Amino acid sequence: MANNKFSDHAVKVFKALADPTRYQIVTLVLERGEMGCMDFDKEFRSTKSALSHHYRILENADLIITRKEGQHVFVSLNMEVLNKYLPGFKKTHLNKT
């Protein structure tokens, strides 16, 4: 978390979700739970490098948590932050066309 002012962090969270790939990452992890961080490159067209950059942005917004297990990195959501800025996100954004 870079900044502690509510509105600054809020804008950062919106920025993090203001990209189709990152929005999809968040909704997929929300649906499936913790995922291997590079599983996504099969699901969407995105290189591993691009994904890595996207993770950094989600992480800087404090929306995701990454955990390293051996060679692999796993991504999960920081529900505390998601609920702080986007309460009801799961209900509203999951399983929508």
Add this chain to the structure above:
Amino acid sequence: MANNKFSDHAVKVFKALADPTRYQIVTLVLERGEMGCMDFDKEFRSTKSALSHHYRILENADLIITRKEGQHVFVSLNMEVLNKYLPGFKKTHLNKT
């Protein structure tokens, strides 16, 4: 509303709020209700032209409604869309530091 797919519109809404000026416009209108669209140029440093461009983005995301009364334009929120993508927004984003 340009696109009818839920996630595309959602990303558009996040993009619209992913800028400090636009976030402030939305929270101010939420707090005060309908406002003269150029009242903001006193509140923040932003030219009328920049504000006009910002309104177009908020309008394209279907977040605001503009109403013309004589020479003046008034801005209000489209609560239906705000509630569809960001339920609880008012409660969480109002009167925060």
Add this chain to the structure above:
DNA sequence: TTAATATTTGAACAATTATTGAAATATTAA
């Protein structure tokens, strides 16, 4: 009609953000 005020538009430029490919780093297995 002309003048005054309000807002929008468009084009140019600046700034930020996204993507790429190659090289670097880390971990594990052989």
Add this chain to the structure above:
DNA sequence: TTAATATTTCAATAATTGTTCAAATATTAA
């Protein structure tokens, strides 16, 4: 140790977004 796989970092470039200023449009008042 070397090789293989996973992920990150870096620098370059591409693409998008934000701001500015000037011109255009709209509305009302004189």
